[in-house]
Amino acid sequence: MxxxxxxxxxxxxxxKLILEEGYSVKEVSQELDxxxxxxxxxxxxxxEYG
Structure with a gap:
């Protein structure tokens, strides 16, 4: 693979979805694989770096 x-x-x-929109890492992870x-x-x- x-x-x-x-x-x-x-x-x-x-x-941006995580930091600004308030979605959890788990939600984004599952939605986008x-x-x-x-x-x-x-x-x-x-x-750390901006």
């Missing part, structure tokens, strides 16, 4: 790659725009839109650990890492990167 090939590793999936997501572009920066996709990552930013998903992080992205592993929750990936979402947590993306959120952490945005919080």
């Amino acid at each position: 090939a590793r999936r790659k997501f572009d920066k725009q996709f990552k930013n839109s998903e992080v 992205v592993h929750a650990n990936s979402l947590y890492r993306w959120v952490q990167e945005v919080e």
Whole structure:
């Protein structure tokens, strides 16, 4: 199984759903079929680096 790659725009839109729209990581993870650990890492990167 090939590793999936997501572009920066996709990552930013998903992080925005979590941080600004109030969705939980679990909700976004299940809806978009992205592993929750990936979402947590993306959120952490945005919080750390902007």
